[in-house]
Amino acid sequence: MQQARPTKPSRVFDRAPEWDALISFVTRPLPHAALGVVSGRRRMGKTYLLRALVEQCGGFYFGATDATEAESLRQFSAALAEHVGSPVPFSFATWDDAVSYLFGLAVPGHRTAGGPAVDSPFLVVIDEFPYLVKAAPELPSLFQRMIDRFQVEESRMRLLLCGSAMSVMGGLLASSAPLRGRAQLELVVRPFGYRAAADFWGVADDPALAVRLHAVLGGTPAYRRQFLADDVPSNLGGFDDWICRTVLSPFSPLFREARYLLAEEADIRDTALYHSVLAAVAQGNTTRGGIAGYIGRKSVDISHPLNVLEDSHLLVREPDVFRAGKSQYRITEPLINFYEAVMRPAWARLEGGQAAEVWAQAGERFAAQVAGPHFESVCREYVLGAGRAMLSTSLGTVGGGVVTDPRDRRQIQIDVAVVEPGSGGSRPSVALLGEAKWGTVMGHAHLERLGRARDLLATRGMDTSHCGLACFSAAGFSDSLRAEAAGGDVLLVGLDELYGRAVPTGLLS
Structure with missing residues (x-):
């Protein structure tokens, strides 16, 4: 009789897809060892999720600390001895011995401390694995050797390596890394939508x-x-x-959190340079050239910090969906963007307890550099998720871009676009063009600008016959625009619609 799958505890909020992926990994009826890699920036609840998994499925959990190799091995040995019920701590001479013993526990028929023989998956979770790799760089190679061995021999091992240093965790399975091609699960625990x-x-x-x-x-x-x-x-x-x-108070844990998030990444050494790069993006300099000009460097000189920030999931490069080869950078962590735009320029005053004064003067910066760009990303997330139903075609690439208008000598910024690349004999098509405004009541001028962009794209050979127009606003819409939407061909999406409290006004053809 098939055993019921462990259910997600009610205390674990959301995370249903992640839980299902983890349970499928653990319970998959394979006769050989399996490896999974779980990563995600700090504070995302990875440890909370994995501890719940061990509680529901049984197994061995070890949370590493930042320690020397000898102390790390001693801590691991003690935890393993406690798990198997040994009356005395283990004393492994090397990590090779410890890893060999660990995999031996997953051999079918193995018994520990008089317990039942192993005939079901043996879950092992090693949390904050980058700490162990820092102390013992040979660990990935040792795990590779044991996994390769138990791809031939029988094993019930289900090994999950977890960590918050994104550059380190991403490197575990990259290029010529020892564990490349060995993982059956690669899960990134992301922030809540x-x-x-x-x-x-x-x-x-x-x-x-x-x-x-x-x-x-x-x-x-x-x-x-x-x-x-x-x-x-x-x-x-x-x-x-x-x-x-809270955020602006020097007595709050959140006050210095943005700094800590940057400092915790293993590949970041010169934090001043990285803060300057992030500040450039927060100030609206979102192209490589703009970032380089802001910090006073050549474009080629900032390739490394840009790559590290991308690998750390603190920065993302978003391609222009209308112009090949063009892209813009966006800070993915809102708290870091808020810090760079609002807090860092007034740091001394905030440390002096002038939070109310600083915040009173930061209204424009918050709207232009924090809330506005963030609202645009929320609108794109809406189209990717709950708003998919408003499209009459299959979902293509969702992003933003610039449409150049040679007649009026201007560039039309499209905040939300859905573009389907052509295939075979079909032309690339545009399913949606949208503009997002944080503090502006939208009217006919915004709709006309979107219509002009649609016409320009059609003259460039793109199929716009099913292209709808959408206005996204956190401040509302004019009465005339609402009347236009009631007749169809344009969609109005406000905050109530974004959060599912109302149905968008209008229809798309």
């Missing part, structure tokens, strides 16, 4: 508050409970006081 984050913070019924919280703190689970002890603004009117007593 904007809707899940609103539910997690308990503000889903207040979209104006929810989107501001998400623009500052993103979808990082630890910030609510571990950092702020459930200090949540009760309504939009309490947002200003809340941000002054």
Whole structure:
């Protein structure tokens, strides 16, 4: 009789796809060893999720610390001895001995401390694996050797290596790395999406508050409970006081968090250079040339910091969907963007306790450099998720781009676009063109600009026959634009629609 799959504990918020992937990995009926790699930036709840997995499935969990090789081996040996019920701690001479013993526990028929023989998957979770690799660089090679051996011999081993140093974890399976091609699972635990984050913070019924919280703190689970002890603004009117007593207060754990996030990445040495790169992007210099000019370097000189920040999942390069070879950079961690745009320029004043004064003067910067760009990314996320139903065609590439208008000598910025690349004899097509505004009531001028962009793309050979136009606004729409949307051919999406509290106005052909 097939055993029921372990269910996700109710205390684990969201994460249903991640839980299903982990359970499938553990319970897959393979007679050989299997390796999984779980990564994600700090504070995402990886440890919480993996501990729940071990509780539900059984197995061995070890959380590494930043220690010397000898101390790390001693800690691992003691934890393993406790797991198998040994009355005395183990004393392995080398990591080779420890790894060999660990894999021996997963051999079918093996018994520990008088327990039953192993005939079901043996789950092993090694958390913060980069700490161990730093102390013992040979560990990936040792695991590779044992996995290769138990791809021939029988084993019930289900090994999960987990870590927060994204550059290190990404390198485990890259290029000529020892574990390349050995993993059956590669899971990245990402921040909550904007809707899940609103539910997690308990503000889903207040979209104006929810989107501001998400623009500052993103979808990082630890910030609510571990950092702020459930200090949540009760309504939009309490947002200003809340941000002054939390993120902008030198007595709050969140005050220096953005700095710590950068310093924790193993490949980042010159933090001043990396902060300058991030500050350039936060200030609106989103191209490679713009970033280089802002920090006073040549474009070729910033290739390494850009690559490291991308590998660390702190920066993402987003291609222009209309212009091949063009791209823009975006900071993926909202708290870092908020720090670079609002906090870093006024750091001395904030340390001196002038949070209220700094925040009162930061309104324009917050709107232009934090909330506005963040709102655009939320709108793209909406189209990728809940808003897919509004498209009459299959979902293509979702992004943004620039359409050049030679007649008027201007560039039309498209914040939300859905483009389907051509294949065979078919032309590339555009399914959606959208503009997103944070603090502007949108009217006919915005719709006309989108229509002009659609005409220009058609003259370039793109199929726009099924291209809809969409206006996204956090501030609302003019009465005339609402009347136009009621007749069809344009879609209006506000905060209520983004958060699922209303149906978008209008229809797309």
